[in-house]
Amino acid sequence: MTKPSQYKVIGTRPIRHDGVDKVTGRAVYGADVQLPGLVHGKMLRSSHAHARIKSIDTTSAEKLPGVFAVVTGADLPCLAGKMANLGEGAINLAHLSQNCLADTKVLYKGHAVAAVAAISPHVAEEAVKLIRVEYEPLPPVMELLAAMQPDAQLLHDDVFTNRLGEKSARPSNVSQHIHLEQGEVDQAFAKADLVIEREFRTASVHQGYIEPHVSIAFWNADGHVTIWTSTQGAFTVRQQTAELFEIPVSRITVIPTEIGGGFGGKIPVYLEPVAAALSRKCGRPVKMTMQRDEDFQGTGPTPGSVVRVKLGATQDGKLVAGQAWLAYDAGAFPGGMIGPGCMCVFSCYEIPNARVDGFDVLCNKPKTAAYRAPGATQAAFACESVIDELAEKLGIDPIDFRLKNAAKEGTRRPDGEVYRRIGIIETLQAVKQSEHYRSKTSGPNVGRGVAAGFWFNVGLKSSAAANVNNDGTVTLIEGSTDIGGTRTSVAMQLAETLGIAAEDVQPHVGDTDSVGYTDVTGGSRVTNATGKAAYQVGLDIKQQMAARAAIVFECKPEQVAVEGGVYRHQGQALTFKELAGKLPHIGEPVVGRATVDAGGATNGFGVHVVDLDVDRETGKVTILRYTAAQDVGTAIHPSYVEGQMQGGAVQGIGWALNEEYVFNERGEMLNASFLDYRMPTALDVPMIETMIVEVPNPEHPYGVRGVGETPIVPPPAALANAIYRATGVRMRELPMSPPKLWKAISRSAPPA
């Protein structure tokens, strides 16, 4: 599709500003940071999934030559009862601290218990082995529904169920019960012609970012702490660390390094406070790098879930009622992804009568963290599978069924949100008309599945500033760590506003001392919110440049007309570059600045189509063709938009087919490596085709919607629906791995 563009820079595909450094290996990641006197930290992790710590003896470790410091939970302040808002709602600081270093209990295998700083990583490893911990093992609570039982073994005695603001009488592993309701649900179900209710399960999965967690901390003798770290948000690391040590934020500088993927998993702190505590003790900078098994076992996966969805429709395919029950495991501490799960379960459709109950459930697994559209994929797997079954039973094409019921401007979600202009209908129509969807599938074990998905794009706070250089370039400093090409997408919006080339903007991600407050890179917000800040920086610069032009033109600033980067007055004209060249001689330097609090979520919708082949004898799925369509508002840099859609789809495919934490009865993860935690490789997926749909977001100057997260949401349901078409078997448990699919096929049809 080509169409004349109203833009000069937006919609083009310039080479990313950080590209050369990344392909030549010059980009500085956390592991590359070297400092004089640097020593190496190593964590001792719990070998039990659930146990009380009776004692920790660090004397032998401390005596080992080459060891500089040993820390345990006792080296962090006691924060019992303290709460803080770290941008994701109020959290219990004691829990955050205990997750970094356990105090009286270990709550999952891999839970950090103590740490050593030593002259080399090898000496640190040897010293860790010398730490003696006496445990009193407790029964591990691993199964979600069992954890919810009133007589279940408790993880915490200070966690109670919060139900609509009311606290339960007794402590519980259920930390929260969310209830949403609209319309007359029971009456509506009674009137439906067809009601289908199903139960679904999903396993814990990990973001699988390629770069393990790594942090370097230096606690200077003057009390100032500097942290270099691989994070999605320098300011949240600063805030969390300040809270954990009870020191003012101004005593901490966080320098975000390049980041090799995060997907939500690099928002909480893990290593930063521990490296800081070690550095405070030994007076040297301390570097801590996780090994892959530590990333799996010691950082947040995304929740496993049990979800029941019930939907009612009329004979002609109109959804009239919906009900969902969702339980998500939060891992060892409260605060999983149940909130967004509840908001997302019915978010693609207009369901006037709906009820949603959601439960945040503790169990002896690592504390969960966000993972790309956190909570939405589990919910969509359930809802989109039931939608597919309804469409099939009613004899309606699955896209047509979704079109009949798709959410639109004015649709109210069960959580109360009323949609503004959204693009799910346009996306469904694009898929319906696509060559892929109109083509025929062939082969005895081949099936096609479709599914839709939704995710919010949050706004939140961003700051940016830019200096105009006298060679006509602009140096942009923003605070959003770049995990998806956002430096370039943000720079392009500034370039568009100024009427200059993308290459003439040099974007930099600043540290917490050199850029204004900026929230995390998450919630698909950066191109939207930081992009908006860049646009406003552009307006600010334009105004200042017009004032400088007025000096040259000898007129009033308001008399200068600016268009396409050219400043004019009565036959005189200066390009941005020419004007910039005159800056040293005409008035003050030009520095633009802007801060935004881009409140309110906009919304991204995607629809995926997959053709796949099932080997009935082995249960192995081969993906033949895959198309991801999405309303992206406006594609600033189409290649990065496509890349996000492809990457999200591949992660969703992995979640659908093979990825899972495998635990034994003692709660030990058995597959904490990329060998046995099976993410898709390049040979496991075809080229993911993409269809960019553009329904501009009315609240963004360039119509941007967030893109990054939605694409992980549809794949598991799309694959399950395709597997059904291929085999006649409905898979309701993730992953749909070969042994499980083989078993389901052989149960459904005895061998011919």
Next chain:
Amino acid sequence: MKDFEYSAAATIDEAVSLLARWGDRAKVLTGGTDLIVQLREGQREADMVIDVKKIPQLMESSYSREKGWRLGAAVPCHRIYEHAEVADAYPGLADAARIIGGWQIQSRASIGGNLCNASPAADSIPILIAYHATCRIAGPNGERTVPVAQFCVGPGRNQLARGEILVSLDFPPSLPRSSGAYLRFIPRNEMDIAVVGVGSWVQLNARGDAIEAARIGLGAVAPTPLVAEQASLWLCGKPANDDTFAQAGELARLVARPISDKRGPAEYRTHLVGVLTKRTLAIATKRARET
């Protein structure tokens, strides 16, 4: 990982005497693609690592139509599938060599290392068994040979005594109308360890429509790779068709005694033995007809 000594032996005698001196505290290094990972992850420990890639006999690969093939224990995988005559005569081993890791691994990893590491899931062992390969071993008391089928004694444990190294793997000549094939099942298309691996070798009659002899090796279904003896013998004299292959698969399943673990449940593994036996026999037969 703790520090260790390193020595690159130039002759078999030198390696043998180093090994005899250091005993359990020494480890032999060929490609290192198992050993180095295991040392780093603390699964094995060594005070002395003896590199044997400088020993000519361990790096030789000599093939002749009449005498068969002698494959030095340290020859990296890529030299197998890139050697046209060898890949033609023993395509089943080339199947295995092509899927052990990616090309970086295949540039270092040897079949000898794959065998000595004695993983029940090692990709080369079932097909080595199917081809009747034998191990030539050197030690303080001279040379001896052992059939591959008897070489492994448990997960990660082999027959070698103190001071012994594997020098080469010897293959009988590849006769007309015979061939082999190896398949493993993995959930993805690369970067996985076999959930089950099956290597099959067949010798067809002059008309190419019946099986005269066959041998089936199984991986990842017991503490060591196995020979599916009964299935192999049953095949003699049977018509070479899909029915026969499927029935042989049923018989091969009987010897499988897998465990359930992170790589797959026991029931599924047993089932896969049937599927892969059938499929490898079909491929081996097709190849044998083309020789």
